[in-house]
Amino acid sequence: MVNIEDFIKRLEIILDYYSLNASSFADKIGVQRSSLSHLLSGRNKPSLDFILKILEVYPEVDLYWILNGKGTFPKNVFAAEKRENQAEEVFKQNTPTLFAEEKISNNLFSETQNSINRNALETEKMINKNTKEAFSGEVEKIVFFYKNGTFKVFNPN
Known part of the structure; x- marks a missing residue:
């Protein structure tokens, strides 16, 4: 099971790495800004579709790293x-x-x-x-x- 607080921290690391704010990140991966806002506030959990969109746009993100913190970011x-x-x-x-x-x-x-x-x-x-x-x-x-x-x-x- 994904720890939502740790997931949010890893998502913020991605935003910092690419020097993006939440709005531009949401636009780049093709999700509504409000859904990203709800994720970052801890109100909602990430969907599989959301994770796959991140991996599609940012191939340097490792699936296991973003889900449970195992692995490295960016990919080695x-x-x-x-x-x-x-x-x-x-x-x-x-x-x-x-x-x-x-x-x-x-x-x-x-x-x-x-x-x-x-x-x-x-x-x-x-x-x-x-x-x-x-x-x-x-x-x-x-x-x-x-x-x-x-x-x-x-x-x-």
Whole structure:
């Protein structure tokens, strides 16, 4: 159950964060000013529709944070970047590499060995370039799945 006093405090934090007064906030999320006033005074409890409108207009607001204070506001951008970096690492690990054992030579000054290494590296660069081009299609949408069972769809267009 949502503690209404704590909810009001979190709603005021959102207003302060975006430097909005209650009237402009109500206008932005598409609710009547009087309904927001009744919420802030503690007279009414927030409806699901009201919460969803906030989340739609302000994606930085975390659902669990606004409802029960768990999580962070604004959403942790660092965690999202970390997940993106992890996805890049998975891609790199699954990208084929050729001649990996030939990259390290026993004698760095050996002309023959170095030319073999150069050829192997050039071949690998060409393969990596072709692999990247195969995956360079236009992105339609990205879906983030969170551990709490929620998800968010990002459309880059």
